[in-house]
Amino acid sequence: MPLFLLFIMWIHVLRVTQPKVNPPRGLAVGAFLMMVVFSLIKPAVSHLPADLGVVPGVLNLDWYYMLFYPLFDKWGAGPLWGVAIGGSFIVGVMPWLPPLRRAKAAIVVLDKCNGCTRCYEDCPFGAIRMEPRSDGKPFEQEAVVNPSACTSCGICVGACPMSMPFRHGELVTAIDLPDLPLDRVRKLTQDAMESSAKEAEEEKDRVVVFSCSNGAGLKPIKNEKGVSGVSLPCIGMLPPSFIDYVLSSGEVDGVVLTGCRECGCYQRFGNRWMRERLEGKRDPYLRKRVPTERIKVVWASTVEGKMLADEVADFRESLRCMDKNPEEGA
Structure with a gap:
């Protein structure tokens, strides 16, 4: 059984990068102490040692290993075999069932790619690999996307150094999402x-x-005057230069970044990469000229809409108390 569970765990983390299989220390210690207390309160007991000269009168059922034995007594062998064969058939054909509709995988614009490896390093699911250059340009590598492993989270777009909204004309980056290109994100912004x-x-x-x-999304703040939003597949898709772009425009006084609850990112690393970019620990990092006091980060789950709305309201109140406009502090 332990080897089987280890095999299942290996399959579970096979297509993700930097998998974490060990729980945090606090959780591990707490779980261990909980199991010790439970074992003292209600210990697991076994039958007496086996004695081939005695016919046992009572056999307690081990529900872990003999879960289906009561069904065997009630239904008989035939129906139980039918359930087993039917369940195995359903599980067996699942890989060949038509896939659910999913967003299109990221695409690489080779003319813009310089092989910097940022998208490769930031991809949470190992959907990007670096291969030798194929177009003759003076770069060693190029990014290649595996569509079957791509979840269209857009984190690679946020990592690309070509994702600069200050350009004139159409915004073309080295890696982009067909369903939500960065030029469209700039227009929405x-x-x-x-x-x-x-x-x-x-x-x-x-x-x-x-x-x-x-x-939590944009729903909690959709009726607030003076507050507008842009929805992304993952907050990690947003290049930090977009924050600079918004605050330096003079039309906006503050920027709020909101994503999944801390340690619960749907795309695994979106929150973490965004936080490190803002702190200047990860490329592409936020430029030092950007007034960080005009940036608010709120990690809120789908059930924490009120908390997000309250945080935005408090942030706006703090903006009213600031003397300088963002363009003056740039």
């Missing part, structure tokens, strides 16, 4: 900036919210 500027009651608390679609 511009619309959000204009909406916040028009609806705000005063020019001190205009806010743009960048939200992960798997967290």
